[in-house]
Amino acid sequence: MLSRAASxxxxxxxxxxxxxxxxxLAGSQDAQAVPSFNIPQACNGLASGAEDELDxxxxxxxxxxxxxxxxxxxxxxxxxxxxxxTLQNPxxxxxxxxxxxxxxxxxxxxxxxxxxxxxxxxxxAPGVSQGSTYPIFPIYxxxxxDSNGANIIPGAIVDFxxxxxxxxxxxxQADQQGVIxxxxxxxESTGYAVTVYSNTGDYIYDGGFQTLxxxxxxxxRGGNFGQEPTFRRPGGKP
Amino acid sequence: xxxxxxIVGLLLALPQLAQAQSVVTFTIQTQNVLRFGxxxxxxxxxxxxxxxxPQVDIIVMQEVMTPGYPCLIGNNNKGVNGNYPPxxxxxxxxxxxxxxxxxxxxxxxxxxxxxxxxxxxxxxxxLGSQVTYMRPPYGALFRVTGANNQSCDVWIVDFxxxxxxxxxxxxxxxxxxxxxxxxxxGLNNGAVLILGDWNLEANDTGFDWVDNIAxxxxxDPNVRTSLTRAGALSSEYDHAVTQAAPxxxxxxxxxxxxxxxxIYPSAANWVTWRNQTSDHLGVRxxxxxxx
Numbered sequence: 001m002l003s004r005a006a007s008x009x010x011x012x013x014x015x016x017x018x019x020x021x022x023x024x025l026a027g028s029q030d031a032q033a034v035p036s037f038n039i040p041q042a043c044n045g046l047a048s049g050a051e052d053e054l055d056x057x058x059x060x061x062x063x064x065x066x067x068x069x070x071x072x073x074x075x076x077x078x079x080x081x082x083x084x085x086t087l088q089n090p091x092x093x094x095x096x097x098x099x100x101x102x103x104x105x106x107x108x109x110x111x112x113x114x115x116x117x118x119x120x121x122x123x124x125a126p127g128v129s130q131g132s133t134y135p136i137f138p139i140y141x142x143x144x145x146d147s148n149g150a151n152i153i154p155g156a157i158v159d160f161x162x163x164x165x166x167x168x169x170x171x172x173q174a175d176q177q178g179v180i181x182x183x184x185x186x187x188e189s190t191g192y193a194v195t196v197y198s199n200t201g202d203y204i205y206d207g208g209f210q211t212l213x214x215x216x217x218x219x220x221r222g223g224n225f226g227q228e229p230t231f232r233r234p235g236g237k238p
Numbered sequence: 239x240x241x242x243x244x245i246v247g248l249l250l251a252l253p254q255l256a257q258a259q260s261v262v263t264f265t266i267q268t269q270n271v272l273r274f275g276x277x278x279x280x281x282x283x284x285x286x287x288x289x290x291x292p293q294v295d296i297i298v299m300q301e302v303m304t305p306g307y308p309c310l311i312g313n314n315n316k317g318v319n320g321n322y323p324p325x326x327x328x329x330x331x332x333x334x335x336x337x338x339x340x341x342x343x344x345x346x347x348x349x350x351x352x353x354x355x356x357x358x359x360x361x362x363x364x365l366g367s368q369v370t371y372m373r374p375p376y377g378a379l380f381r382v383t384g385a386n387n388q389s390c391d392v393w394i395v396d397f398x399x400x401x402x403x404x405x406x407x408x409x410x411x412x413x414x415x416x417x418x419x420x421x422x423x424g425l426n427n428g429a430v431l432i433l434g435d436w437n438l439e440a441n442d443t444g445f446d447w448v449d450n451i452a453x454x455x456x457x458d459p460n461v462r463t464s465l466t467r468a469g470a471l472s473s474e475y476d477h478a479v480t481q482a483a484p485x486x487x488x489x490x491x492x493x494x495x496x497x498x499x500x501i502y503p504s505a506a507n508w509v510t511w512r513n514q515t516s517d518h519l520g521v522r523x524x525x526x527x528x529x
Contacts, residue, residue: 036278051467051513054277059338068338071276071303073315157472161403165337166372168270168301169401171466171473171517193403201462201473203439206404226403 037101038081039184040127043138047126047184049102049170056083057164058123059098062091062113074123083123090119101126103162103170103192104140104185127186134186141216142209144178144196149220152178155199158219160192163226169195187211193226194219260388263526264354266296267502268433268476270398270518273301274344275308280316282514284309287346290502291323294522295354295382297346298433300398305330305342325351331363331376331396343376343396357381359391365418371411372400375418379428382527390429390529393422397434408437412444415479419447419455423481429527432479435518439474448479456482459500463519469509476521 035050060069076083083099090113097109105126113119127134144156154176159169174180191210196219197203208225209217267290271283287309291297306313307328309320322328323346331343347356359379366374375397383389395418399411415432422430438444440460448455457479462471502520503511511519 034278048467052272052277052517053279054273057339061338070333070335070338070340072338075315157466159401159473161401164339166335166339166341167401168517171464173466173468173470173472195401195405197473201439201471203405203442 036076037083038125040105040125040136042136043184046138047102048104048172048182050184056123057100057162057167058083058085059100059164060085060095062093062095065096077122082125084120085123086118086120087113088118089116095121097121097123098164099123099126100162100164100167102184103160103167104182105136106163106186126184134188135213137185137187137211137215138183139215140182140185140211142180142182142219143216144174144180144219145221147205147221149218153196153198153204154178156204157197157199157201159195159197161194161226163193173199185211187213188226191223191225196221259528260390261526261528262354262382262384262388262390263524264295264356264382264384265293265522265524266298266394266431266433266478267294267520267522268298268300268396268435268478269520270300270435270476270516271302272516272518273303274299275303275314275316278316279514280308280314280318281320283516284318284320286511286515288320288323290520291326291346291348292352295348295352295356296380296394297326298394298396299344299346300341300396300435302330302342302344305333307344307346322346325349327358329358329361329378334373334376334398336368336372341373341398343373343398345376345378345394345396347380353385355383357383365395365421366414370414372402373398375415375432375434377418377422390527391427392525392527393425393428393430395422395430395432395434397432397436399435399437401437405438405442409442409444412436412438412442413447416447416450416453419453419479429529430481431525433477433521433523435475436477437475440477445479454482455479458523459521461500463501463521465508465512465517465519467512467517469512471508476518478521478523480523480525 036053039047060072074083094110094112099107107124108129109124127136144153146153156174159171161169172180188211191208193208196205205221207221208223209219304313308314311319326346327349329345333340359381362377365377375395377393377395379393381389381391400407440457445457448457457477460474462474463476464473466472500521502522
C-alpha cells in the first residue's frame with residue numbers, strides 16, 4: 001500500500017496528465033500542503049501563511065534602488081530548498097533583495113554582482129538580514145482590541161498586510177477570546193500593519209501591533225506599523 | 239444606504255421603439271485567483287477554472303502573475319501543461335504595479351460550445367494612471383451573441399484595487415473609478431461592467447458615486463466573498479459595478495437577473511477551495527443586455 005504522501009503524489013500525477021475536472025480535485029483533497037520555503041527550525045514545521053504554498057515575493061533593485069526587476073523568475077534548489085535568482089548579464093552594482101515568504105517572515109540581502117554572463121544569487125532564509133537573524137517566535141499571540149483599546153473583539157477578522165507594495169492581505173480570525181495565534185513570526189522593529197473587522201466582516205479600523213519579547217501583544221487602532229523597507233547599499237544613503 | 243438591482247420586468251415594460259432591439263443574456267464570473275501562476279497550487283487552480291468554465295461565458299480574473307494564461311506550459315515554471323478551458327479564448331492586460339511586484343489582468347471568454355459566443359472587439363489598457371491606481375484597470379470590448387443570433391456589445395473592465403495600510407487608499411481608487419465608468423459610457427459603444435476585487439464593501443463611501451442618479455449605475459453583490467485561512471467567510475470585497483437600466487432613454491442596459499446565489503462554489507466546498515484554489519470565492523452574475 002502506498003504511503004499517504006506517495007498516494008497523494010500519484011493523484012497529482014493523474015491530474016496533471018489528464019487535466020480532468022472534478023475527479024482531480026476530489027482525489028487531491030487529502031494532499032498535504034508543502035511549504036514553498038524552508039521553515040525556520042525553531043518553528044517546528046509550522047508557519048502561518050506557508051500553507052498557501054506560494055512562491056516568495058522578491059523585491060529586486062539595483063542602481064541605488066532606482067531600477068526594479070519585475071516579477072523576476074525564481075527557482076528553488078531541489079536538494080537544499082533554497083530559492084535563488086539567476087541574473088543574465090547583470091550590471092556590476094549592488095543588488096538589493098527583499099524577500100517576503102509569509103506576512104510574518106522576510107529576509108533582506110545586499111550583494112554586489114561579480115559574474116558574467118550570468119550570476120546566481122541565493123536568497124537568504126526567512127528571518128535573515130545581511131547575515132544576521134531576526135528573533136523568531138514559534139508562536140506569537142495577538143489580542144484584537146476595539147477602537148478604544150479597552151475591550152477585546154471576539155471573533156474579529158484581521159487582514160495582515162505583507163510589507164511589499166501591492167500586496168494582498170492574509171486573513172485570520174480571532175477566537176472567542178479575541179486572540180489570534182500566529183505561527184513563526186519574526187520580530188519586527190516597525191511592527192505589523194493590519195486591518196480589523198468584526199466577526200461579521202464590518203470594517204472597524206486600520207492599525208497594527210508591535211512585537212514584544214514576551215511573545216504577545218495587542219492589536220490596536222492607528223499607529224504607523226509595518227513600514228516598507230528603505231533601499232540602501234551597505235554604508236550608503238537610501 | 240442600500241443599492242438595489244433592477245428587475246428585468248421593468249425593462250420589458252418600457253415603451254416600444256421604432257427600431258428592433260437585441261437582447262442577450264450571458265453569465266460572467268469575477269475571480270481573484272490568488273497569485274495565479276506563482277505557487278505550487280497552480281495545477282489545482284487550473285482544474286478549478288476548467289471545472290466551472292462550462293457554466294459561464296466570461297471569466298474575469300485578478301492576481302494573474304504571468305503575461306499569458308498561467309496554465310499553459312510556456313507560461314509557468316511549475317511543470318503544469320494545461321490549456322485554456324475548451325471553447326475559451328484569453329485576453330491579457332499589460333503588467334500592473336508600482337514596484338517589483340506586479341500582476342496582470344486576464345479574461346477568459348467563450349468562443350463556442352454554449353448558448354452564447356463572446357467575440358473580442360478591442361481593448362483599452364490605459365483607462366487609468368499608475369498615479370491613481372496601484373493596478374490600473376483593464377477594459378476589453380466584447381460582442382456577445384446569443385442563441386437567437388442577437389448581439390450586444392459590452393465593455394468588461396477587470397480591476398484589483400490596492401489594499402495598502404489604510405482604507406483611504408482603497409476608497410480613493412473606488413471613487414476614481416467613476417471617471418472610467420463615465421468615460422466608457424460616454425463612448426456609447428457598449429454597455430459597461432466593472433468587476434473585480436475592490437477590497438471594500440459595496441456600502442463603503444468610496445462607492446457613493448454609484449448612487450448618483452446621473453450615473454445610472456448599480457453595484458452587486460455585497461456579500462462576504464473572501465475567506466480566512468480556515469475557509470470561513472471574511473469580507474465583502476468582490477463586486478460588479480454595472481450600468482443600470484436607464485429610465486428615460488433606451489440604450490445599452492444591464493439589469494441583472496437575480497441569481498439564487500452570487501458566489502461560487504457552494505459552502506460545502508469552501509475549505510477545499512481555500513486550500514486548493516483561492517482565498518476569494520467567485521462572484522457570478524447573470525446579465526441581460528438590451529441594445
